[in-house]
Amino acid sequence: MGNFGAKNLSTSLFHCTLWKSDTSPACRAVMMGLDAMNVSLTEIDIDMDKAEHRAPDLIAMNPHQTLPILKDGEFILCDSHAINTYIASRYCDCEKLLPTNPAGRAIVDQLLHYNSGILYPHYRSCAYPILYENCRFVMPQQAQEVEHAYRKLETMLKGRSWFSGANMTLGDIAIMATISTLHVLVPVDKDKFPVLLSWMFRMSKEPFYTTGNLKGLNEFTKRIDTGNGFDSKDNKKCPRSSLTRRSTGAKLAET
Ligand SMILES: N[C@@H](CCC(=O)N[C@@H](CS)C(=O)NCC(=O)O)C(=O)O
Known part of the structure; x- marks a missing residue:
């Protein structure tokens, strides 16, 4: 864990809190980022099925009413891509995960924008009707658009191990959070997209994937199977450190 260049064995950011939900791909991108950087902070679970992300204190921090939210002292950030690059550039020496040279950094930014602007909206349009309306399936039109996205990702990966090139970066991590979730909804076909699938396999072998994703x-897969009638009693809401989440094999700590 954290073999990508964090300053110490593990960096604990006692002044930082992350509000997150494990079913959310955006939150899992941050959890994987933290684990890859070997950074720990206080994590608070929010139950989106109970609309806890719309509680007044959270809306005051994030008017968009989305997760994740990071608070570092009085500084607040509400986007997974911004959170990961902020933590990396402020608290880590992770040249591989987030290069400091302008070209390398621009490639990561390009991937983060691609994830945020293109891939993540596909996730929303496939998943939200199942999670929050009475839809039971991904609509054929949506599934077709996701397959188009897979085709583009397949092309982007030709001749390279990682989306970023020679090294895996925060760009790969953001895309993996979204694609592993889309894969539940529109499976990545191994005959049509072998390169994408083998990248997913490589990503899934990284320790941070197990602990963070x-x-x-x-849980998301179960949630999709259950549709719009989920009982989230298993979601224990107690602040805990990122280290506890990792050391419990990514299970929720007992209260
Ligand atoms: N671009 C944002 C997206 C955040 C986002 O939409 N999060 C979802 C969970 S994956 C959310 O909080 N949805 C609640 C809602 O839309 O009501 C990010 O990357 O953090």
Whole structure:
């Protein structure tokens, strides 16, 4: 864990709090980013099924009423891509995960914008009707658009191990959070998209994938199977450190 260049064995940011939900791909991008950077902070679970992300104190921090939210002292950030690059550039020496040279950094920014502007909206249009309306399936039109996106990703990966080139970066992590979630909704076909699937396989072997993505992805899969009638009693709401989440094998800590 954290073999991508964090300053110490583990950096604890006692002044930082993250509000997140494990089922959310945007939150899992941050959790994977934290784990890859070996950074720990206080994490608070929010139950989106109970609309806790719309509580007045959270709206005061994030008028968009979305998760994740990071608070560092009095400084607040409300976007997973901005959170990961902020933590990396402020608290880590992670040249590989977030290069400091302008060209390398621009490639990561390009991938983050692509994830935020193109891939993530596909996730929303496929998942939200199932999660919050009475839809049981991904609509054929949406599924077709996701397949177009997979085709583009397949092309982007030709001749390279990672989306960013020779090294895996925060760009790969953001895309993995979204694509692993889309894969639940519109499976990545191994015959049509072998390069994309083998990149996903490589990503899934990284320790941060297990600690930061797997549990939430499994919860999301169950949530999709259940549709709009989920009982979230398992969601224990107690602040805990990122280290506790990792050391409990990505399971929720007991209260
Ligand atoms: N661009 C934002 C997207 C945040 C976002 O839309 N989060 C979803 C969960 S994945 C959310 O909070 N949705 C609640 C809602 O829309 O009501 C990011 O990357 O953080």
